[in-house]
Amino acid sequence: xxxPTTFDAYVPSNGADFFSVAKFKADYVPFDVLRAVSIDxxxxxxxxxxxxxxxxxxxxxxxxxxxxxxxxxxxxxxxSGTPGVPQIGFEELSLRLYHTALLHDLAWGNTTESTQHPxxxxxxxxxxxxxxxxxxxxxxxxLNADQVGDIVQSIVLHTSQWPSGNSSAVQFLMSVTAFFDVxxxxxxxxxxxxxxxxxxxxxxxxxxxxxxxxxxxxxxxSEFDREFIQKPNCLLSHYPGGFDALLKDLRVGPIVPGxxxxxxxxxxx
Numbered sequence: 001x002x003x004p005t006t007f008d009a010y011v012p013s014n015g016a017d018f019f020s021v022a023k024f025k026a027d028y029v030p031f032d033v034l035r036a037v038s039i040d041x042x043x044x045x046x047x048x049x050x051x052x053x054x055x056x057x058x059x060x061x062x063x064x065x066x067x068x069x070x071x072x073x074x075x076x077x078x079x080s081g082t083p084g085v086p087q088i089g090f091e092e093l094s095l096r097l098y099h100t101a102l103l104h105d106l107a108w109g110n111t112t113e114s115t116q117h118p119x120x121x122x123x124x125x126x127x128x129x130x131x132x133x134x135x136x137x138x139x140x141x142x143l144n145a146d147q148v149g150d151i152v153q154s155i156v157l158h159t160s161q162w163p164s165g166n167s168s169a170v171q172f173l174m175s176v177t178a179f180f181d182v183x184x185x186x187x188x189x190x191x192x193x194x195x196x197x198x199x200x201x202x203x204x205x206x207x208x209x210x211x212x213x214x215x216x217x218x219x220x221x222s223e224f225d226r227e228f229i230q231k232p233n234c235l236l237s238h239y240p241g242g243f244d245a246l247l248k249d250l251r252v253g254p255i256v257p258g259x260x261x262x263x264x265x266x267x268x269x
Contacts, residue, residue: 001075003037006087008079011172013162015193018172024077024198031206034071037094043140044098050135051102054109058214060102066177067101068207073173073198088169096151096170099140103132104155104174108223123234124227129156159235182220183249205256217252224250 012018039048052060071094081087106114107124114120119130133152136143143151154171158178167175176198179187185195227234228243239246 004080009086009088010166013167021079028200028202029072046139058216061211069177070173106131184255187249
């Protein structure tokens with residue numbers, strides 16, 4: 001089995017509608033299959049370096065887990081070839097996903113470059129989106145307006161949910177994987193989307209073993225405190241159940257217990 005060559009470029013935003021066009025089999029995907037996807041362009045390496053410089057290692061690892069969770073979904077049944085729906089090639093989709101995942105939480109950065117950015121008073125999704133936009137224009141000049149637009153819009157909207165309409169494949173995958181990595185199988189996630197039907201526990205365990213959770217809870221708690229206190233109208237204020245529900249969803253330990261807690265297995269230190 002291999003990755004399909006193309007995928008639906010746009011999918012229903014609503015979980016139930018999404019499942020009507022998806023054909024998931026939550027099979028185990030070895031991490032060797034996922035890490036074989038090429039990530040070696042100068043621009044991708046620049047995005048990784050920027051993410052690592054701006055955000056704590058636990059946030060970098062969160063971003064990488066999201067990327068590999070997304071690849072696993074592409075492998076196991078993400079909508080592809082739906083009649084009448086524009087298609088996006090695997091290489092193009094994985095390229096956009098990498099930039100999106102690695103840049104989606106730049107506003108969680110603890111450097112002055114992030115905390116003093118002109119957009120720092122905005123909701124963190126917009127704050128990070130502006131930083132990502134500037135980075136891509138400076139360090140990824142080969143990307144065209146459609147590519148940059150999809151990446152940045154997916155970052156800005158990754159915590160938002162709608163009962164109808166469409167999302168780009170990148171945006172949907174970024175949202176699903178970010179919520180899953182934060183809350184696990186019992187988290188709130190996207191309405192009507194049953195994570196147990198799309199994420200195989202062994203796949204999740206393999207990814208968490210390479211990129212362990214570390215202090216992500218502390219980083220998330222600090223960011224959520226800041227958002228709700230300083231920006232009462234932040235996008236996360238619309239989270240079902242509000243601040244208390246968000247904190248309840250935020251996991252301390254791994255999604256699948258039994259992983260190594262040793263940092264650095266991903267070779268990123």
